[in-house]
Amino acid sequence: MIRTRFAPSPTGYLHVGGLRTALYNYLYAKKNDGTFILRIEDTDQKRYVEGATEHLMEMMNWAGLNYDEGPDKEGKFGPYIQSERTETYRKYAQELLDKKAAYRCFCTQERLDEMRLNQEKQKKAPMYDRHCLYLTEEEVQKKLDEGAPFVIRQKVPSSEVVRFDDKIRGKVSFAGNTIDDQVLIKSDGFPTYHLANVVDDHLMEVTHVIRGEEWLPSTPKHILLYKAFGWQHPEFAHIPLLLNKDRSKLSKRQGDVSVEEYIKKGYSKEAIINFIAFLGWHPGGAEENEIFTLEDLSSQFTLEKVHKAGAIFDIEKLEWFNWQWNRKRYHEKLSAIAKEIDPKVLIENPKKGEFIYTFDDKKNQSAFSRKKAETLLEICKDYIDEKYKNDEDILNKTLVTVEEKILRNPKEINENISFYFGIGEYEKELLTHEKMKVDFEMAKTALEKSLEVLEDLDDFDSEGKIQEVLLKLVEKLGVKNGQILWPIRSALTGLQFSPGVFEIISVLGKEETLNRIKKGLSKLENQ
């Protein structure tokens, strides 16, 4: 039975690297029908943050990384919060003391600092000099009687070479004489990570320790501890680090590291998880699809396919994943809605990312259109300026015209729809277009003629009708589409880029359309 765990320390936020570690642990457990545990490592009293544990649990819940055992999901190995287990650690520390695998150290911080300074000066590796290991029992007792503060240190057998087989890195070995006598119990009575981690992983019957590469150098200490206790150590798998652009360990200084920040910026959970999963892992083979759900990942994940080298956290790829996922979710939702309205709906997928829903009944078609607008609003509602929310009907219509842009980047919604609600000042040159052979003369003609035909048109609700009328004009004048349509579009928007003319006209309605065209025309009066 496979048992894995994610053991974060409650700092108040979840690091993206931490999320990936949690994810790999979760995936490995799920893939092997194992158990995934959440354990809170809060043994550092100085770093206590109010509510951080609850927050961590919320984040796991948000990500969908459901743990089978944890602080709020008691299994038979609880409690799952280390600060509630201090007695246990003390007991095991005593066992180590009894076995002479650990010793009390009374050295003051000053002595330790001085020692380290000297070692550095001599270009030697800074390590505890074992001063207190050589204290006689009487001396130790005397210090104890005096009430001198002490820590408990691990006694590392210096002649030994520690070897282990990392599931990702293969054979790794460390010479005992390069391993420091690690502090196991701090002077405040709390254990350090090293002791708590080993004791808990053993007691909780963790079979696979999947953690960040930064722990690789302390793994021999842990293995020695297991050995001192007479326990079998779990399998270790050290996953590669997430890196900044300059290849250093992903850090706050060079960008956002907390998952909360990315959520705030609008990245979806599916995108974040998908992206992060592929940073250091790949299903392998000829698989070219990269869009994976948590379920897909769960069924395909293997430690063998995890990389050794660190991976740069490239925000541009995240953006792409986010877009793909926005699209995927959107179309899945739409087709569900469509089928609910009418199971016989015709759904076509003429090109990648584009779906056309056709209903027999006109009523159904418009009901669907409303739902579509609602769905789009749902995606970008957090970013839309309040002033655009007043006229719901217009807003709904406008959203549909910028569908692809919303899916791509919901945050830019305002700049994409602002022209519907009012046109800004623009230079008359905007009405011309060199490449499309639209000079002032052409622009003027286009606006005048289109004004005429549009004045004669009454049905502005139908895009098709508008298109028909304008294209007929194009044909009549014997010019290219763009020569007529560009001036209209730019007169209607005052912008270089916007949705298409026909849809804009149908949203703006007759009066506003004609007004804007007239306004454009007035700019050209003296030409």
Next chain:
RNA sequence: GGUCCCAUCGUCUAGUGGUUAGGACAUCAGGUUUUCAUCCUGAAAAGAGGGGUUCGAUUCCCCUUGGGACUACCA
């Protein structure tokens, strides 16, 4: 400084003792479209260097170089 880990396009990566070294993101060019976006097509772009082993090495081994992590009474 010491210990350990790592090394394929700019980035994430696939794959192999014999391949035109494949894909994705980003970039650039062309096309479709009334503009932008979308979409389609294409281009440029990589096995750090040096030794071995081998008929043959990007792939296996060694060295060098480069990068990184760790080096706390933090985790």
